[in-house]
Amino acid sequence: MQAVVLAAGEGTRIRPLSASVPKPMLPVADRPLVAHTVDAAIAAGADEIVLVVGYEATTVREYFGSSYRDVPVRYAVQHEQAGTAHAVNVAREHLEGPFAVLNGDNLYDPAAIEQLFDASPAVCAVEVDNPRQYGVLRTDDGTISHIVEKPDEPPTNLANAGAYAFPAAAREWLDVATSERGEHEITDVIARVIDEYAVTPVTTDRWMDVGRPWELLEANEWKLGELERRIDGEVSDAAHLEGDVVVEEGATVKPGAVVEGPVLIRSGASVGPNAYVRGATLLDEDTSVGNAVEIKNSVLSSGATVSHLSYVGDSVLGRNVNFGAGTTVANLRHDDGDVRLTVKGRRISTGRRKFGVVVGDDAKTGINSSLTPGLTLTAGATTNPGEIVERDR
Numbered sequence: 001m002q003a004v005v006l007a008a009g010e011g012t013r014i015r016p017l018s019a020s021v022p023k024p025m026l027p028v029a030d031r032p033l034v035a036h037t038v039d040a041a042i043a044a045g046a047d048e049i050v051l052v053v054g055y056e057a058t059t060v061r062e063y064f065g066s067s068y069r070d071v072p073v074r075y076a077v078q079h080e081q082a083g084t085a086h087a088v089n090v091a092r093e094h095l096e097g098p099f100a101v102l103n104g105d106n107l108y109d110p111a112a113i114e115q116l117f118d119a120s121p122a123v124c125a126v127e128v129d130n131p132r133q134y135g136v137l138r139t140d141d142g143t144i145s146h147i148v149e150k151p152d153e154p155p156t157n158l159a160n161a162g163a164y165a166f167p168a169a170a171r172e173w174l175d176v177a178t179s180e181r182g183e184h185e186i187t188d189v190i191a192r193v194i195d196e197y198a199v200t201p202v203t204t205d206r207w208m209d210v211g212r213p214w215e216l217l218e219a220n221e222w223k224l225g226e227l228e229r230r231i232d233g234e235v236s237d238a239a240h241l242e243g244d245v246v247v248e249e250g251a252t253v254k255p256g257a258v259v260e261g262p263v264l265i266r267s268g269a270s271v272g273p274n275a276y277v278r279g280a281t282l283l284d285e286d287t288s289v290g291n292a293v294e295i296k297n298s299v300l301s302s303g304a305t306v307s308h309l310s311y312v313g314d315s316v317l318g319r320n321v322n323f324g325a326g327t328t329v330a331n332l333r334h335d336d337g338d339v340r341l342t343v344k345g346r347r348i349s350t351g352r353r354k355f356g357v358v359v360g361d362d363a364k365t366g367i368n369s370s371l372t373p374g375l376t377l378t379a380g381a382t383t384n385p386g387e388i389v390e391r392d393r
Contacts, residue, residue, distance in 0.1 A: 002046065011026075022055045033104070040110040045117055082182075105209070122165045213376075234247075235247055236253060236257070238256060251270070259271065266285045270287075304318070317359045327368070372390045
């Protein structure tokens with residue numbers, strides 16, 4: 001079966017992290033987010049991957065090339081973001097038989113994708129407590145009879161998880177009309193398949209739509225939680241590693257450092273001396289965590305540097321961020337309420353009691369900067385020495 005993986009979107013809700021890299025290529029543990037989806041498709045038996053690309057497409061092409069894990073990769077370009085069915089339709093010329101469609105900015109349980117392929121035609125679903133905010137599967141005698149978008153009275157608690165296995169005939173049904181919200185909807189294609197075939201619901205226990213910065217943090221918490229201890233890099237005898245810690249070849253952990261897993265320290269990264277890294281933390285390639293620095297439950301993207309005397313908690317730092325000495329991130333509101341973050345111009349709840357900051361690529365802080373909970377620094381932003389930063393910039 002061919003697998004069409006959708007990776008054309010910019011990810012405006014996850015800005016500033018997507019300012020120069022497409023959202024599906026943001027780091028989740030040891031690979032980009034979309035690579036987890038592609039890996040799940042390959043493990044399920046996909047014999048070819050068709051990646052739909054658009055925004056910053058070169059980044060995707062350079063990572064996957066023409067073959068990935070010995071599986072051929074082809075590309076289709078979506079120049080205009082006009083809906084999921086439109087994205088699949090631009091890949092139409094590459095489709096030759098039954099095919100699956102997976103979202104490149106979703107995390108799936110790989111076992112569910114295998115079941116999806118085996119049950120084709122099928123739709124993946126996840127049981128949720130409040131299905132009103134999702135597309136909801138209506139079922140009849142074990143097959144799907146309809147998908148209802150955000151219903152006031154949901155027929156089931158099965159939310160559409162954005163993974164589909166289509167029969168070959170669906171290739172001819174991809175060119176659907178524009179919906180009321182101005183997009184070509186994949187659910188209109190599914191409706192036609194439901195009319196012609198018995199479509200099986202495949203339920204997954206775990207699924208994530210990674211759309212906003214705190215969801216990228218949560219995605220890393222998921223995948224880092226699956227780590228198994230492995231030490232291939234250079235670790236000082238005077239360092240202490242506890243739990244599921246991975247130190248890749250080419251990484252260095254210096255004397256006095258304490259690392260409590262799950263933590264992934266990627267090639268070229270350096271920790272210490274006398275640093276403390278804990279929680280579900282990703283230190284991506286070529287990052288630096290220096291003397292007397294504490295990093296807790298955070299993502300440091302490639303090239304990020306927190307050199308000395310700083311604290312970073314429950315935060316996401318973009319590529320090549322540089323925190324000056326003494327920079328402190330606050331990650332807890334005084335009233336103990338959920339931290340709020342700006343998404344597309346609106347302050348909304350992260351649903352997290354602890355959340356620090358989101359920092360775009362190449363941003364820099366002056367020494368002794370204090371950053372308040374739920375703060376966003378855009379790509380290239382700076383702070384002044386000794387500044388208390390309370391507003392996004």
